[in-house]
Amino acid sequence: MHKKCPVCATKIVGRADKKFCSDYCRNAYNNQLNKDSKNLIRNINNLLRKNYRILTELNPKNKIKTTRTKLIAKGFDFQHFTSTYTTKTGNTYYFIYDQGYLPLENDFYAIVKRD
Numbered sequence: 001m002h003k004k005c006p007v008c009a010t011k012i013v014g015r016a017d018k019k020f021c022s023d024y025c026r027n028a029y030n031n032q033l034n035k036d037s038k039n040l041i042r043n044i045n046n047l048l049r050k051n052y053r054i055l056t057e058l059n060p061k062n063k064i065k066t067t068r069t070k071l072i073a074k075g076f077d078f079q080h081f082t083s084t085y086t087t088k089t090g091n092t093y094y095f096i097y098d099q100g101y102l103p104l105e106n107d108f109y110a111i112v113k114r115d
């Protein structure tokens with residue numbers, strides 16, 4: 001049974017564990033994989049950077065109260081943060097680097113900067 005090269009579909013001749021027809025195709029395949037994961041990382045980094053910029057704009061000092069509506073209007077993405085912190089009383093802060101937010105009642109959010 002002949003395997004086919006996943007890049008160019010040429011039949012692979014040679015060792016049974018050979019995966020690509022040539023060094024060229026192996027490199028092309030690996031470069032594409034790297035490119036995909038680099039794009040993924042870059043996109044998430046961009047989202048984090050945007051979130052961080054929004055929080056810093058809203059919270060130039062160390063603590064402020066804002067609303068979900070305001071955050072969403074600025075394009076804030078609640079899915080992306082770098083860490084969480086849960087207090088003894090069970091409140092969870094979501095941090096993007098040193099800027100964090102805490103969901104409060106109704107539409108409100110507290111934004112705090114970590115020392």
Ligand SMILES: [Zn+2]
Pocket residue numbers: 005006007008009010020021022025
């Ligand atoms: Zn090939």
